[in-house]
Amino acid sequence: MTQRVFWKQLSDFMGEGRFKVSSVRRGQMIASWLFPLPAVLVVAIMLAYPVGYTVWLSLHDLSPFNLDKPAWIGFENYATLLKDTRFHAALERTIYFTLGALALQVTLGLGMALLFNHDFVGRGIVRTLFLLPMVATPVAMSLIWMLILNPVDGVANWILKTLHLPPQLWLNSGKSVLPTLILIDTWQWSPLVMLMILAGITALPHEPFEAAAIDGASRWQSFRFLMLPMLRPTIMVALMFRSIDCLKTFDIIYGTTQGGPGFASETLNLYIYKTGFDYFRLGYAAAALVVFFTLVLSVSLLLIVLRRRTEAAA
Amino acid sequence: MKQKLAGFLSVAVLLAVIFSSVGVSSSLAQEGEFDWRRYEGTTIRVLWPNTAWTDFILEELPAFEALTGIKVNMETFVEDQLRQKLTVELIAGSDIDIFGSMTIQEGFKYHQAGWYTTLDDLINDPTLTNPDFDFEDFSEGAISLATVNGDLIGIPTYSDAQIMFYRPSILEAAGLKVPTTFEETEAVAAALHDPDNDFYGWINRGKGAAATSVFSSVLYGMGGAWIVDGKPAINTPEAIAAFDWWGRMLREYGPPGAVNNSWPENLQLFTSGKGALWTESGQAAATVLDPEQSGVADDVSFAVVPGGKPYAYGWVMSIPPSAPNREAAWYFIQWATSKENSLKAKLLGIPAPRTSSWEDPAFTENDPHPDLTEAMRESLQLAMPYMNPHIVNVQPWRDVVGQVIVDAIEGKDIVASANAAQAQLEELLKQEQ
Numbered sequence: 001m002t003q004r005v006f007w008k009q010l011s012d013f014m015g016e017g018r019f020k021v022s023s024v025r026r027g028q029m030i031a032s033w034l035f036p037l038p039a040v041l042v043v044a045i046m047l048a049y050p051v052g053y054t055v056w057l058s059l060h061d062l063s064p065f066n067l068d069k070p071a072w073i074g075f076e077n078y079a080t081l082l083k084d085t086r087f088h089a090a091l092e093r094t095i096y097f098t099l100g101a102l103a104l105q106v107t108l109g110l111g112m113a114l115l116f117n118h119d120f121v122g123r124g125i126v127r128t129l130f131l132l133p134m135v136a137t138p139v140a141m142s143l144i145w146m147l148i149l150n151p152v153d154g155v156a157n158w159i160l161k162t163l164h165l166p167p168q169l170w171l172n173s174g175k176s177v178l179p180t181l182i183l184i185d186t187w188q189w190s191p192l193v194m195l196m197i198l199a200g201i202t203a204l205p206h207e208p209f210e211a212a213a214i215d216g217a218s219r220w221q222s223f224r225f226l227m228l229p230m231l232r233p234t235i236m237v238a239l240m241f242r243s244i245d246c247l248k249t250f251d252i253i254y255g256t257t258q259g260g261p262g263f264a265s266e267t268l269n270l271y272i273y274k275t276g277f278d279y280f281r282l283g284y285a286a287a288a289l290v291v292f293f294t295l296v297l298s299v300s301l302l303l304i305v306l307r308r309r310t311e312a313a314a
Numbered sequence: 315m316k317q318k319l320a321g322f323l324s325v326a327v328l329l330a331v332i333f334s335s336v337g338v339s340s341s342l343a344q345e346g347e348f349d350w351r352r353y354e355g356t357t358i359r360v361l362w363p364n365t366a367w368t369d370f371i372l373e374e375l376p377a378f379e380a381l382t383g384i385k386v387n388m389e390t391f392v393e394d395q396l397r398q399k400l401t402v403e404l405i406a407g408s409d410i411d412i413f414g415s416m417t418i419q420e421g422f423k424y425h426q427a428g429w430y431t432t433l434d435d436l437i438n439d440p441t442l443t444n445p446d447f448d449f450e451d452f453s454e455g456a457i458s459l460a461t462v463n464g465d466l467i468g469i470p471t472y473s474d475a476q477i478m479f480y481r482p483s484i485l486e487a488a489g490l491k492v493p494t495t496f497e498e499t500e501a502v503a504a505a506l507h508d509p510d511n512d513f514y515g516w517i518n519r520g521k522g523a524a525a526t527s528v529f530s531s532v533l534y535g536m537g538g539a540w541i542v543d544g545k546p547a548i549n550t551p552e553a554i555a556a557f558d559w560w561g562r563m564l565r566e567y568g569p570p571g572a573v574n575n576s577w578p579e580n581l582q583l584f585t586s587g588k589g590a591l592w593t594e595s596g597q598a599a600a601t602v603l604d605p606e607q608s609g610v611a612d613d614v615s616f617a618v619v620p621g622g623k624p625y626a627y628g629w630v631m632s633i634p635p636s637a638p639n640r641e642a643a644w645y646f647i648q649w650a651t652s653k654e655n656s657l658k659a660k661l662l663g664i665p666a667p668r669t670s671s672w673e674d675p676a677f678t679e680n681d682p683h684p685d686l687t688e689a690m691r692e693s694l695q696l697a698m699p700y701m702n703p704h705i706v707n708v709q710p711w712r713d714v715v716g717q718v719i720v721d722a723i724e725g726k727d728i729v730a731s732a733n734a735a736q737a738q739l740e741e742l743l744k745q746e747q
Contacts, residue, residue, distance in 0.1 A: 086738070151571035152512065152583070172571025174724055261573035262522045262720030263713075277398055278709050 051293070057286035070283065077287035087288060089263060090271040091295075093178060097267055098246040100182040101189075105242055106235065108186065109193025114223075116194070117201050131195070133188045142255025145184050146171065171256055174264035181265055184252050189245070193238045200234030201227070236307035240300060247296050268292050348444045353642035354383030358411040360646070361389050361403070363396045363629055366600045367472050370659050371650055378649050384642050404429045407636040411643040414471075414629045418699055421462040423706045430467035431635050436644045437466075447648050448670075455694055456667030459628040468630035469651045470667040472597070472659065475693035476531055476624035477686075479584060479592045479602060482615045492617050496535065496559055499591065499620040503567035506590040515567035517580050517589035518560075520723045522716025523709070524576035525560075527625060527701040528593055529719060532556045535621020540703035540711075546739035548715060549732040557732060561722025573720045585609055593619045595627070596690050600663040603683060616689035618696065626697030628667065665690050706746055714738045 058077055060070040081087050116127050133141070148155050149170035157167040170180045204227065212222045250269045253259065259266035259274070266274075272292060276285035362368055368390055375386055391399060397420065400413055404427070415424055424430055436442050437449050456473040460466060480492060488506060493499040503515030519525035533539070536559070538552030547553060564572040569583060577594055581601060584592050585608035596616075605611040618624065631647045633640055649655070651667070657674050660666040663686070671677060672691065681687055702708045714735045721731040 085734070152569050152588070167570070169571045172574040174573070174720060257574065260522050260716075260720070261520070261724075262717035264720070274713070277401075278394075279707065280401060 054286045054289055054293075057283055058290045059287075060283045062283040062286075063280050073283070077284050078291075080284065081287055081291060086263065086266075087268075087271060090266050090268045093265065094247060094267040094269075097178055097182060097185075097249065098243055100179070101185045101246045101249075102239060102242055104182060104186045105190045105193050106239060108190040109238065110197055110231075110235070112190065112194040113197035113201055116198055131191045134191045136188070138188070138251035139255045141184075141188065142252050145252075146256050149180065171265075172261065174261050177257060177261060177265045181249075181253060181256070184256070185246065185249060188252070189242060193242060196238045196241075197231065197234055200231050204230055232310045233307055236303060236310055240303040240307065243299055243303065244296055247292075247299065268295075349441075350382050350444075350645070353639070353645055356639050356642040357385040357387060358639050358642050358646060359387045359389070359409055360412040361391070361396060361400055361410050362412075362414045363393050364390050365472075365629060366597050366662070367629070367659055367664050370662055370664060371471075371655070374655060374658070378646065381649070382642075382645055384645060386646060404634055404636070409636070409638050410634055411637045411639050412631055412633055412646060415468070415632060416627055416629055417459055417462050417467070418625075418627050418701050419708055421467070422704060423708070425462040425465070425467065426706055429634050430462065430465070430632050431637075431640075432465045432467060433469065433633070433644070433647075434466055436641075442641060442644060444648060444652075446653065448653065451653065451668045451670050453667060453669050453694075455626060455697065456628065458699060459626065459667075460630045468632035469647050470628045470630050471651060472664050473626060473628040473667040473694065474595050474597050474665050475626045475690060475697040476528060476593055476619055477596045477599075477689045477693050478617045478619045479594065479599070480615055480617065481587075481590055481610065481613055483613045484590055492615075493591070493620055494618070494622070496532070496620050500559075500563060500567075503563060503591055507567040509570075512588055514569045514583070514589050515591065516563045517568060517575075517583050517592040518564060518572070518594075519576050519580065520564050520568070520572035520719065521574050521576040521579075522720055523712035524716070525719045526712045526715045527627075529556070529560055529715075530625050530701050531593065531619050531621060531623050532560055534623040534698060534700055535619075540700060541705075541743075544743075546703075546736055546743060548718065548739060549729070549736040554728055554732055557718055557722040557728050560719060561725070561728065564723045565725055568723075573723050593624075596665050596686075596693065599683075599686050603663060603686075616683075616686045618689060618693050622696055624693045624697045625701035626694060626699060627701055665694070705743065707742055710742055711739060714742070 057070075059072060059074060061073045061076075062070040112130065116123060116130075149157075149172075151157060151167065151169050151172050154170075156170065160167050169176055171177050208226050208230075209222055212226055217225075248269055249267065250273070253265055253267060253270055254273070257265045259270040268288070269292070272285050272288045275281050275288060368388075372388060372390075375388065379385060390396075396414065400410075400415070403410055404413070404424075415421065437447075452470065453473065456470040457466070459473055460468045460470045478492075484506060485492065485502065490502050490505060491498075493502045499516075505515070506513070507515030519528050530540070533553060533556040536552050536556045538550055538556050539547055541547060542550070569575065569588070575583075577598065580589075580592060580594065581598055583589050585602055587609050599616065602608050602614050603611050608614075631650065633643045633647070637643055653668060653670050656666045656668040657671045657676060660671040660674075660677055661680070663683070666672060672687075703711060705711060718728070718731045718735045722728050
């Protein structure tokens with residue numbers, strides 16, 4: 001209705017009332033196509049075309065040697081992926097990294113949010129300090145972490161030795177490289193989770209907590225049975241953001257180990273990067289990308305559905 | 315008296331004629347035959363790796379620009395970045411005039427993709443090649459590094475071989491001789507290994523793919539090979555023994571976390587006095603011997619690697635078919651690899667591809683490190699071009715073999731790991747055919 005009024009006013013303004021209703025309708029129709037057009041074009045060029053091209057590539061054999069005549073091979077790339085042990089291992093590592101990082105980041109982020117929800121001296125300064133890792137450049141941070149974690153003369157092992165604890169190999173061992181990368185990712189991104197949950201806590205109503213306090217609920221009880229259920233939608237959003245990012249993590253892994261030692265930290269993104277840009281098996285890399293894209297998409301869809309359910313329940 | 319005077323005069327005239335003719339011919343060579351300024355005003359674009367030779371040539375660059383009036387835009391990159399950038403640019407047929415490649419790594423791939431041009435036409439054209447260039451002066455080994463499938467695809471800037479670096483004072487103090495066999499090397503490393511004081515008996519590459527090139531000397535030294543009868547030979551008894559030795563040496567006598575160490579990390583360890591024995595490309599000697607960058611400059615010596623099968627390699631300057639300024643590019647290449655520059659680089663410790671540089675009195679009489687020269691010359695003679703298998707897909711091959719090296723260092727089941735790698739490599743070679 002208001003739209004109608006708007007169009008009427010617009011046509012009045014432009015045609016000083018000389019337009020008939022039909023021409024107003026036509027203008028309305030053209031405008032309803034014209035106005036969203038820039039956005040539609042951007043989406044088409046920046047999203048639909050690359051995704052479509054990747055799918056097209058994944059059905060071809062394409063390398064630097066046959067750029068002018070990519071050969072159509074149907075689903076052969078996908079069939080090869082099914083047998084590719086390196087791809088399977090990379091998929092497992094991606095899931096391991098994501099689950100590990102999510103568990104740590106959400107727990108720590110929630111803890112930090114609860115901490116900063118209380119008033120204490122210097123809260124502002126400490127909170128700003130906690131946010132610093134998030135704004136640091138990942139590649140620069142990777143290099144600094146490598147210096148810190150160097151098993152021969154890094155600070156981390158020096159601290160362990162001073163505390164009479166056994167030195168660790170950190171990034172320099174197939175066993176500890178993924179847990180160490182999870183720690184680095186957690187160091188960098190827990191503050192984001194903290195920020196989101198803190199915003200959620202600030203938006204919560206006070207009354208239920210006051211009522212619970214009057215009824216004699218302990219602090220744990222009011223956290224467990226009031227705050228946590230009410231925060232669930234916020235936590236789900238944080239989970240969604242972080243899980244998509246964790247699945248796609250590239251910078252800190254490439255910056256520190258490039259997927260090593262051996263293949264020990266080669267996640268899907270690293271493997272696809274290598275296949276595409278080191279080996280130049282472009283068709284095959286595209287097929288792996290399509291699988292990866294589907295994985296990220298389905299995880300986000302799952303989380304969206306779960307979030308709707310928790311919201312409906314709340 | 316008259317006769318004497320006549321005789322004196324005739325000798326004088328003869329001498330005058332001889333000297334003047336020399337003068338005429340030399341001025342002819344300067345003026346008429348070779349015109350360095352023919353491509354004045356041209357700008358050429360060079361994509362090149364960061365090496366010790368690069369630092370040298372960048373410093374000399376103004377001399378070339380003054381001589382020829384050609385402007386050189388030299389973009390330098392870390393090796394892996396250079397390979398990626400080159401691949402993207404050469405696929406797109408960009409405006410690169412000269413690029414660097416290591417034929418032993420990517421030669422077959424680039425050759426197959428048609429990114430090289432042969433240089434014979436330029437070398438044989440007297441209007442384009444300075445007569446002092448003297449192509450025959452390049453050693454046979456160096457030219458083999460610039461030849462792919464029989465085609466001369468570039469000019470070598472330096473030819474390097476793997477050598478062993480050791481600390482003579484520490485070996486002497488322990489009463490140990492410089493090891494030549496694998497058994498002796500292990501015994502020396504074990505005797506000198508002192509991890510509590512951050513001193514390691516053996517330093518070497520453990521970082522997956524990066525380690526495969528240096529590992530090749532052990533593989534071939536133990537009688538193995540990358541490929542036998544057209545099939546990968548990664549799980550043969552010889553190969554298993556080589557992986558086992560490599561893994562044990564780094565696990566038991568190496569620095570902690572060697573699985574992430576490539577040459578930069580090892581250079582750092584060795585120059586800070588933390589290692590007794592190390593095998594690496596001879597080029598690293600320039601840094602190790604520089605007192606400003608190295609704490610062991612006065613206590614290092616050089617030998618042939620254990621087993622006597624070092625690898626040889628070198629960066630080669632090539633002109634792609636898409637080069638906009640092929641002739642000006644050739645001017646730069648022949649100047650950069652001239653006798654004069656080869657000798658200058660040699661005096662800085664960079665192994666020269668030209669025989670004349672090794673024999674020049676300016677070098678032999680002032681050689682500050684005859685031990686390095688001897689080790690390098692001997693190694694270049696022994697060196698084999700098998701740092702990598704002679705296939706197109708070298709990079710995935712190295713990644714797969716690198717995983718076996720990491721498993722060996724971490725003490726995992728080598729046979730199982732080698733068998734898994736063998737299967738993957740067979741698949742890889744199948745794709746190639």
